Amino acid sequence: MSIQHYLKEIGRGKDGARALRRDQAADLMGQLLDGQVDDLATGAFCVAMRIKGETPEEMAGFLDAIHQRLPALAAPQQPWIVLPSYNGARKLPVLTPLLALLLAREGLPVLLHGSTTESSRTTSAQVLLALGHAPATALTDIAPGQLLHCATSALHTGLQRLLNARAAIGLRNPSHSLVKLLNPLGRSGHDTLVVGSYTHPEYATSMAATQALVGATALLLRGTEGEPVADPRRHPAMTAVLRGQLQPLQENQRGTLTDLPALPPSHDVESTARYIENVLAERQPVPAPIAQQVQYLTALHRQLRSTAAQGATP
Numbered sequence: 001m002s003i004q005h006y007l008k009e010i011g012r013g014k015d016g017a018r019a020l021r022r023d024q025a026a027d028l029m030g031q032l033l034d035g036q037v038d039d040l041a042t043g044a045f046c047v048a049m050r051i052k053g054e055t056p057e058e059m060a061g062f063l064d065a066i067h068q069r070l071p072a073l074a075a076p077q078q079p080w081i082v083l084p085s086y087n088g089a090r091k092l093p094v095l096t097p098l099l100a101l102l103l104a105r106e107g108l109p110v111l112l113h114g115s116t117t118e119s120s121r122t123t124s125a126q127v128l129l130a131l132g133h134a135p136a137t138a139l140t141d142i143a144p145g146q147l148l149h150c151a152t153s154a155l156h157t158g159l160q161r162l163l164n165a166r167a168a169i170g171l172r173n174p175s176h177s178l179v180k181l182l183n184p185l186g187r188s189g190h191d192t193l194v195v196g197s198y199t200h201p202e203y204a205t206s207m208a209a210t211q212a213l214v215g216a217t218a219l220l221l222r223g224t225e226g227e228p229v230a231d232p233r234r235h236p237a238m239t240a241v242l243r244g245q246l247q248p249l250q251e252n253q254r255g256t257l258t259d260l261p262a263l264p265p266s267h268d269v270e271s272t273a274r275y276i277e278n279v280l281a282e283r284q285p286v287p288a289p290i291a292q293q294v295q296y297l298t299a300l301h302r303q304l305r306s307t308a309a310q311g312a313t314p
Contacts, residue, residue: 003028003037003045011048019052022213025061026068029174033069033158041169046165046173054174056209062178063214067186071139071157078109078144079191079217079304083296084180085114087199087226088121089267095290096124097131098276099195099229100147102294104284108301109142111184111192112149115163117176122267124227125149130273139184155184177203178299180228181218191243191308193301197223207247208239215244217304218295222252232261232287240300243307249296261287 005030009018020028032045054062081103085096100112108138116123125135136150152187153160154214162175183192196211196218198204204220211218224231230238236253260286264271278284286294 003041007041007044007048010052011044014051014053017048017052019055019057020061022061022064025058026064026148027061029062029065030068032158032162033065035158037095037232039159042162042165043169046169046171049174050171054177054206056206056213056302056311059174059177059181059206059210062174063182063186065212065233066156066159066178066182067300069158070182070187071155071185072187073139073141073185073190074186075190076109076141076185079193079301079308080142080185081108081110081182082192082194083110083112083124084182084196085112085124085226085227086117086176087197087223088116088118088123088178089227089272090121090225091267092224092231093272093275094124094127094227094229094268095224095232095272095276095287096227097127097133097228098279098286099274099290099293100124100149101131101280102290103297104145104147105280106175106294106298108298109144110147111139111142112147113152113155113179113184114149115152115160117163117166122269122272125151125273126269127276130269131251132166152179155182177207181207181216183216191217191304193297193304194218195228195297196220197226197228199223199226204237204239208241211241212244212246217242217300219249219293219300221293230287230289230293232263232289235289235292236294238293238295240301242303250292261285263287265288 235253
């Protein structure tokens, strides 16, 4: 097997490259995930897609391939809330763990998955470990009110390998967007509510189009430095996707809040963990944008459960 014929289509440069069909994209990504492609061809794929850009249909095909290869799990007690955490803290504290713990406190099953993409950044996994939440070694069922966090390698080693290509090439590749869109229960066909974040406005359009194509349920927002948590200093635009149907929830607020939260002075692990502990213990208030995000996710989760129950009714 070879991906050479696909490279000839996607590797003709920005103006000459052709987009792949969904089934072709699924076959291509499947070979990459299964380790059937050598390093040279993998690098060629990464560079070609970086130049060409991904279409929603290609992304849907890539997701099809990933979902087919994820662990098969029994039906969960409730749909999971999924937080992909890959960017980490660059200037602001990474508050994705706070969002995860607030959602778990609301009685929701929460999965946080991620891996380190830049060693200089503080990650959610580091903060959660400082808070006493050890990472899981495998994907398992999540009870209501429980938080499970795991590395991408626990989802699929081939996906982690594709993420790692960035260290050698110096460029992002489709896997960095795919991890923010995938449904960890996709192989089993069960619903999850994925919180997808983007850093640039053009990604909002492409992510929403991909989620619509695959019939996903998600909350899309411009997160904090690429993390799936609202910027604590302002209310970002948020869009709900309920089984492929888009529904705007709130518009982007210009400027910053008039009453800014007292954030930790540093984004290091210890400072971030202590701040989260203080918020959870109600010694400091939950930043208003994050509290609003929790409300939206709780309402969407309730709506997803209601839709699932109606679908199961004879």
